[in-house]
Amino acid sequence: MIPSHWFRRVVLVLCLMGLGAVILWVTGLATDPVTRPVTQAAGSVTFLFVFYATAPLTARFLAPLPSQDPELQERLARIVATLPACPPVTLHDHADPQANSVGLLRRWSRIYLTTGLLNSMSDEGMRGVLAHESTHIREHHILATFLYASAFAVSSQLLADDNFFFAALLLFLGLRRYSEYRADAGAVAVVGRETLLTTLRELARSYPSKAWHRWTSFANIYPTLPMRIRAIETGRKALL
DSSP: OOOOOHHHHHHHHHHHHHHHHHHHHHHTTOOOTTTHHHHHHHHHHHHHHHHHHTHHHHHHHHSOSOOOOHHHHHHHHHHHHTSSOOOOEEEEOOSSOOEEEEOSSGGGOEEEEEHHHHHHSOHHHHHHHHHHHHHHHHTTHHHHHHHHHHHHHHHHHHHOOHHHHHHHHHHHHHHHHHHHHHHHHHHHHHHOHHHHHHHHHHHHHHSOOOTTHHHHGGGOSSOOHHHHHHHHHHSOOOOO
16 A cells, blocks of 8 residues: 555545445345355455556545655656656655555556655666566556456355365465566566666665565565565576
């Protein structure tokens, strides 16, 4: 989630909970045991579609005002100009160093950066961040995640098999990790291997990893920064 004021985050969570409750109530109206799994599957897909499709609006709500710092905006514009193709970028004031790409379709997608991230990284490091996020959008990783999540929700409702649920969840984690590695590979193609390694090493200073993080990463949808660095250096992607 895009870093924002706590009140806006609470409002967003309550809205999502309200939407989920309404969909759950509507699908619960089906009392026929044959049609009920179908209506529940349709409700799950509806919730996922609204969640992913409204992400640009959600991002605007969480970060309603771009940063008013002219020096940072000028610096960001200069960095963006060095990239061959980059979606629209919004810089908003927040201390947390984060970057997020939002949008189900490429036409309406954009990148959100925090001033905390821009202040903590070099120009070369920021080029890697923007190239990474641009690859997520260019290769439709968000759309792929939505389609898989929808197929997962439908299959889980119709099959009601615990083994399938567990296997599909592991596959989802693998898909998300693969998307991160693909975004890194796409960034290498745009800005070069050394630039992306600079990016990942600068990020690692902001988010230092402990040795044990690798062994708890199975429960995380993202590979750790050391794992991503090793993948770039060796060309081998690690699941753990």
